[in-house]
Amino acid sequence: MGDYWEQRFSSEGMIWGKSPSRTAYHALEIFKEHHVQSVLVPGSGYGRNTKAFSSIFDVEGIEISTEALAIAEEWDPDSRFIQGSCLEPILPNKTYDAVYCFDVLHLFLAKERKQLIENCLHHLNPSGLVYFTCFSDQDKNYGVGAKIEEGTYEYIQGKYAHFFSEKDLLQHFSQLQILETGSCKEILNYNDHSTKEYHLRYIVGRKIQKVNHDEP
Numbered sequence: 001m002g003d004y005w006e007q008r009f010s011s012e013g014m015i016w017g018k019s020p021s022r023t024a025y026h027a028l029e030i031f032k033e034h035h036v037q038s039v040l041v042p043g044s045g046y047g048r049n050t051k052a053f054s055s056i057f058d059v060e061g062i063e064i065s066t067e068a069l070a071i072a073e074e075w076d077p078d079s080r081f082i083q084g085s086c087l088e089p090i091l092p093n094k095t096y097d098a099v100y101c102f103d104v105l106h107l108f109l110a111k112e113r114k115q116l117i118e119n120c121l122h123h124l125n126p127s128g129l130v131y132f133t134c135f136s137d138q139d140k141n142y143g144v145g146a147k148i149e150e151g152t153y154e155y156i157q158g159k160y161a162h163f164f165s166e167k168d169l170l171q172h173f174s175q176l177q178i179l180e181t182g183s184c185k186e187i188l189n190y191n192d193h194s195t196k197e198y199h200l201r202y203i204v205g206r207k208i209q210k211v212n213h214d215e216p
Contacts, residue, residue, distance in 0.1 A: 009046065009067035014075070017189040020052035020200040021201055027100050028052055030180075030204060036097040040123055042086035042116070043104035044068075047076035053100070054078035059094070062086050087115050091123060098129040103186075103200070105172075106135040106162045109149055113162065117172060126209045130176065132202065136183055137163045139199040165199050176205030 008015060031039065037058060041050050044061025046068045055061045059079040063069050064086075072081050082091070086104065099120045105113055120130060136142070141155040142163040151168060154160040164172075164180060186198045 004065055005065040009071065012191060014046055014048070014071060014191055016048060016091065017191060018048065018075075019109045019189065020049045021102055021133070021186060023102065023131070023133050023184065023186070024049040024052040024100065025201070026202075027098075027204075030131065031057065031098050031100075031129065034098075034129055036129065037099055038096040039098045040091075040096040040120070041079075042099065042101050042120060043064050044072065044079075044081060046081060047072035047081070049100065049102050050079040050081075051076040054116070056113045057098075059165055060091075060094075062091075086119060087112055089119055089122065094124055095125045096128065097125050098131070099124060100130045101130070103135070105132055106164065108162070109152065110162075113172065121175070121207060124207045126207060128207045129179075130173070130203075130205050130207075132173070133186075133200050134169065134202075135163045136199040136201045137168075139163060166201065169201050169203050173203055173205050175208070177208050178203065178205050180204040 025214060039053050039057045039059045039213045041059060041061040044050050044063045050059050050061050054076055055078060061079055062084055063081060064084065066083060069081050069083055078181050092120065105116060108116060145154040147153055152160055152162040170178065181203045183199065183201050186200045188196050
């Protein structure tokens with residue numbers, strides 16, 4: 001997957017334009033309401049969404065593509081970016097008040113999806129928030145192409161994605177206190193001036209603090 005994104009960012013640059021997803025602004029308001037100060041953005045790309053947060057919060061992004069990072073460091077100098085995979089614990093001792101993860105979760109198979117969520121929770125402060133977006137089973141590409149796993153299809157030759165029902169999404173985040181779920185249409189404006197519309201689901205959750213029953 002790393003080679004795929006390296007090639008795309010190298011040839012297409014700011015693939016989806018400069019404007020953040022509207023879900024980033026939705027997350028921004030939720031984070032402000034909960035007095036968030038620091039945000040981790042796994043799969044941060046070239047900084048399209050980190051830029052919505054970095055003038056208000058302390059923001060770090062993780063991105064596998066060095067090509068994307070080179071763009072991000074110029075486009076959003078107020079964020080800090082780290083090269084690496086969001087499936088690996090590359091920040092073992094760092095925690096954040098919130099995680100915003102845009103359209104990354106559906107790129108993986110079940111085992112890796114679980115790993116991604118566990119890694120994000122590992123970096124989350126007690127009572128910290130997560131905001132994830134992902135492909136919806138209401139999207140026109142749901143069920144298109146070869147079935148790889150339950151809910152996962154090779155909707156474009158050589159490219160697969162997992163399409164979430166609300167029940168499926170809630171099951172993925174069952175270890176959290178769920179604050180909000182919803183669905184929306186996302187219009188991506190590509191740098192060649194073409195557009196595509198996707199149906200997304202989002203989920204907002206809070207990390208549940210573990211109670212130490214041994215304390216008096």
